[in-house]
Structures are given as C-alpha cells and as structure tokens.
Amino acid sequence: MNVFYLPTAQLGIISFPEEESKHIVKVLRMKEGDCFCVTDGNGSLFDAELVDAHPKRAAANLTNQRNGYDIRDFKLSIAIAPTKLNERTEWFLEKATEIGIDEVKLFASYHSERRVANVERFKKIVVAAMKQSVKSKMPVVEDIVPFEKLVKQDFDGQKFIAWIDDDVKEQLCDLYKKGENVMVLIGPEGDFSKEEVQLAKDNGFVPVSLGEARLRTETAAVVACHTVQLINQMK
Amino acid sequence: MNVFYLPTAQLGIISFPEEESKHIVKVLRMKEGDCFCVTDGNGSLFDAELVDAHPKRAAANLTNQRNGYDIRDFKLSIAIAPTKLNERTEWFLEKATEIGIDEVKLFASYHSERRVANVERFKKIVVAAMKQSVKSKMPVVEDIVPFEKLVKQDFDGQKFIAWIDDDVKEQLCDLYKKGENVMVLIGPEGDFSKEEVQLAKDNGFVPVSLGEARLRTETAAVVACHTVQLINQMK
Incomplete structure (x- = not known):
C-alpha cells in the first residue's frame, strides 16, 4: 500500500503539491480510481482514491x-550529537521512526564531531520512514543547540543521560517507568565531558547505562529508543 | 583502544599475518612498545604489546x-533472508554484532529478493564490528540455505517465527524466557508464504509479533536481537 504525506489532509477532495503529484502520476503511474x-x-x-490524475496538482x-x-x-524524546558520518545519524532517524519516536533533539557538545546538521535532509528521511512504516505521526527533528542549552530546556517526564562509565550502575531498562514521558541524552562519539555530565545531573538527568555492550552513538540511540518502546509493549 | 582479531591468539609471543601487520605498522604507525x-x-x-614492528609479520x-x-x-540465533539492498543486511550484521548475537543464519524463501549472498563480505563486517565493540566472541555467519532446510535443522532452545499477520497475537517479548537459547526467523521483504509459515510451525516454530510497528526486514532482525538481549539484561 502506497502512503503519501499531506500535512493539510482532511476529509473530502484534496489536492497534492506539484512534487507529490508528479510522484503519484508520473512515477507511480496511478490512474483515476x-x-x-x-x-x-x-x-x-485516511483512505484515498485518485479523482484527478493531474501531473502537477493531482486530486x-x-x-x-x-x-x-x-x-x-x-512521549519519547532522544537527544543525540550528529555523528561524523552523516549516514549514521540518518540511519538512526530511519530506524527510530520505524520503531517509534516523538522527538529527536540534536546537540553540539565538547567532544562533538559535527557542529552543523542538514536538518532539512534529516526531515526528509523521517518523512520517508514514516510513509514506509505507515505511521500517522511525524517525529519532530529539532536543529542543533549547544548542550548547555539543551539540558536546561523544560521536559515533563523522566530524564536520563546515557554514557559509558564504570560508575554508572543503573540501567535505562530498570529505571524507566512504563507509560511515562522520557528523554534520553546519548553520548557523542567522543563521549560527554565530565563537566557536561555534571551539568546534566544538575538539571535533573539521571545517569544510566544501556547495558555492557559497547555501542556506537547511533546504535546506542536506537537501543535507547527500542528499550522504551519494548517496556511499554510488554505485558 | 585498538583491537585486533587473531584466531590463533595465545599467551606469549605471536605474529600477525601480512594484512594485519601492514595495518598495525604502516597504517596505524605503531612502534615497538x-x-x-x-x-x-x-x-x-588479551593485552598486547608490539615487540617487532615488522610490516609483513609484526609480533x-x-x-x-x-x-x-x-x-x-x-545462545541467540537469528535467521534472515538477505535483503535486496546488500547494505541493509550489512547494517543488520554490524548492529547485531554490537548489541550481541551468536549466530546469523541466511535463508532463501519463496518471496526472497536475493538468493545468493557474499558471505565473505558479511564476515568481514562482523569482524570489524566485533573489533570496534571489543567483543571476544565472533558471531557465526552461515551461508544461504533453502528455507525448507533451515527449519528442519536441530536447535536446542525456543524457536520463533516473526511475521506480519493479524492472527499473530503473541509477542516475542512476552514469550521468550530469560536465559534460554533462542532462534528467531525474520520474514523476508516479501514476507513468508503461508506454506512456509505452516512448515515452520510443523517444525516447532512458534509465531510471534515484534509489536505493532511495521518494520523493514533488517529493522525487525535488530529489534528481535535487542529484545532477547534486553530481557536477559533486565533485573
């Protein structure tokens, strides 16, 4: 089943913008009916039936x-520092959208490998994954903010910071409470600095481990996302 | 910390094959000590100290x-039909190795998009991920077998088949018992045929869902892998 994204969708006759019309009529060669x-x-x-196969304004x-x-x-929110290789962040965005996420926050921290992000491209990947996995809600992708600003933002729910340290004994899967809103900060490729961890703690973030496995940044982000979804999904 | 893979590793002085020696001495420019x-x-x-920076047989x-x-x-075993795009299967191999897996079985089924696999390349990806995540055990990757043969292989543990069907009500996360060996068959991009599902059931595989989300084949495989790991990891 083909799925299209139209933010202005509503019951009745609607028309698609030019790019989507072209895709429907020229690429997929859909016919009226x-x-x-x-x-x-x-x-x-919504269920949809093509009523006008116009290549520029299909209805x-x-x-x-x-x-x-x-x-x-x-609500599930994951904050991640964009990886050195964009494709790794993009892979996280695709997989998190499939598995289920509400919000992706990007941040730049002391050891960040990348301080600018092509958020428009990231949003396109999220839209494609949303359509592919027949989701009704599009995850929000926010542009990069400094770590110091991120941790001071209001968030109504459990707040965790995941990074690799022998002193971090508690696991996300043991501390997260089913049904609660949650935000998880994922360490960048160079990990958080000690000052950043302290700043997060001072702002109410609880240190957690994702388990013993050493995970790449984007894998850790997917694992955190799936951990929360699985706990909500288990009987 | 750099990690190298040497199947013949043992305590005392060892020497590396040519390719690895070149990597250690020429690429990473390591010195004795x-x-x-x-x-x-x-x-x-093992901890290792370079004692001979020979570019062809480093010791x-x-x-x-x-x-x-x-x-x-x-033991965690996942069986998957290689995806149309090789990079999606490769991505699964990398992520499953990071998260933790013992065995990847490849199969060709009725709706398979790909009936041959470059297993040597797949193994290289597993080795790279094993080194990167500092694992001591290398996951086994087996070459493609027909689905009919796969489901008849002996396996000492819980056996599940995951695919998309409204009749599948039980979830892997609810049926898998912590600490038990487990094998999960993941549906190919075209999903299993009805006959294949029946054949799997006849051979002791229990149908399970991975949740409501519609996942790509490689995402489903990673989700199954992480589900088993997480259940074993939870207190």
Whole structure:
C-alpha cells in the first residue's frame, strides 16, 4: 500500500503539491480510481482514491479518517550529537521512526564531531520512514543547540543521560517507568565531558547505562529508543 | 583502544599475518612498545604489546588472557533472508554484532529478493564490528540455505517465527524466557508464504509479533536481537 504525506489532509477532495503529484502520476503511474493511503503526520490516516490524475496538482477523495496505530500515551524524546558520518545519524532517524519516536533533539557538545546538521535532509528521511512504516505521526527533528542549552530546556517526564562509565550502575531498562514521558541524552562519539555530565545531573538527568555492550552513538540511540518502546509493549 | 582479531591468539609471543601487520605498522604507525588489545573471536581477550614492528609479520607479546564481557549463558540465533539492498543486511550484521548475537543464519524463501549472498563480505563486517565493540566472541555467519532446510535443522532452545499477520497475537517479548537459547526467523521483504509459515510451525516454530510497528526486514532482525538481549539484561 502506497502512503503519501499531506500535512493539510482532511476529509473530502484534496489536492497534492506539484512534487507529490508528479510522484503519484508520473512515477507511480496511478490512474483515476486507484487507491492509496494518506497520513497528515499529525495522528490521522485516511483512505484515498485518485479523482484527478493531474501531473502537477493531482486530486484525491479522502475518506475513513482514523488514528494511526502509532498514537501513544507517552512521549519519547532522544537527544543525540550528529555523528561524523552523516549516514549514521540518518540511519538512526530511519530506524527510530520505524520503531517509534516523538522527538529527536540534536546537540553540539565538547567532544562533538559535527557542529552543523542538514536538518532539512534529516526531515526528509523521517518523512520517508514514516510513509514506509505507515505511521500517522511525524517525529519532530529539532536543529542543533549547544548542550548547555539543551539540558536546561523544560521536559515533563523522566530524564536520563546515557554514557559509558564504570560508575554508572543503573540501567535505562530498570529505571524507566512504563507509560511515562522520557528523554534520553546519548553520548557523542567522543563521549560527554565530565563537566557536561555534571551539568546534566544538575538539571535533573539521571545517569544510566544501556547495558555492557559497547555501542556506537547511533546504535546506542536506537537501543535507547527500542528499550522504551519494548517496556511499554510488554505485558 | 585498538583491537585486533587473531584466531590463533595465545599467551606469549605471536605474529600477525601480512594484512594485519601492514595495518598495525604502516597504517596505524605503531612502534615497538605500543599497547593494544587482541581478541581470538572465541571468547578470549588479551593485552598486547608490539615487540617487532615488522610490516609483513609484526609480533606482539600477549598477556592477561581473560573472558570478554560478551560471554553469555544463552545462545541467540537469528535467521534472515538477505535483503535486496546488500547494505541493509550489512547494517543488520554490524548492529547485531554490537548489541550481541551468536549466530546469523541466511535463508532463501519463496518471496526472497536475493538468493545468493557474499558471505565473505558479511564476515568481514562482523569482524570489524566485533573489533570496534571489543567483543571476544565472533558471531557465526552461515551461508544461504533453502528455507525448507533451515527449519528442519536441530536447535536446542525456543524457536520463533516473526511475521506480519493479524492472527499473530503473541509477542516475542512476552514469550521468550530469560536465559534460554533462542532462534528467531525474520520474514523476508516479501514476507513468508503461508506454506512456509505452516512448515515452520510443523517444525516447532512458534509465531510471534515484534509489536505493532511495521518494520523493514533488517529493522525487525535488530529489534528481535535487542529484545532477547534486553530481557536477559533486565533485573
């Protein structure tokens, strides 16, 4: 089933912007009467039938508005420093979107390998993964902020900082409480500085381990994301 | 800390094959007296000191033989059909090695997109990930076998088949018992045929879901791997 993203989706006749129209009519060669699915990225899925196969402003009739299976009663936010190789961050974004995430925050820290990010490209990857995995809600990707600013932002939920240290004895999977909002900070490739860890602690972040395995930054971020989802999913 | 893989590693003076010697001496420019770590891929890690910086047969003195942190009392085996895009299977191999896996079995099934695999390349990816994540045991990667043959192989532990179907109500995370050996079959990009699911059931595989999220094949495989690890890791 093909899924298209239209932020302005609503019941009735809607028209697609030029790029999406071209994709529907020219690339996928859809004809009037063909059916597909539309997500508004804001929690709703629709059934859609193409009513005008116009290559620049295709129109469809949207019916059966419903909540997606990805509507959750908790919020999952992961903060990560973009990796030296962009493809590793992009891989995290794709996988986290598939597994389920609400918010990705990017930060620059003392040992960061990368201090600027192509957020528009990151958002495109999230949109593609959202469509591919038939999600109704689009994860938010926020632009890079300094670590000092990130840890001072308000967050209503459990706050954790995951990094590698022998002194960190507690695990995310043991401390996270099912159903609660949660934000996890993931150490950059050069890890957090001691001052950054202290700053996070001072701002209410609890140090956690993700287990004994030594994980790359992007793997740690996916593991943190799946840990929270799994705990919510278990009976 | 640099980690090198030497299947014949043992306490005392050892020498590296030409390719690894070149990497140590020419690429990393290590000098006599420099220290690193050696894994034998069979459960042991060693401290190593370079004693001869020969570019074709570098020698090191190995001390402090110890078990790696990745020694487990259960066996985790994942069976997957290689994806159309090789990089997706390779990504699974890298991430599963980081997270922890004992065995990857490859199979060709009715809807498989790819019926041959470059297993030597896959093994190189596993070796690189093992070194990068300082593992002492190298996951085994087996060459492709037909699905019919795979499901008839002996396996001493819990056996599951994960695929997408409304009738599959039980989840891997609820059925897998901590500490037990486990093998999980992951559906290919075209999913299993009904006959294949029946054949797996006839051979003792229990149908499970990985949750409501629609996951790509390689994401499902990583999620299954992490599910088993997390259940064993939780207090």
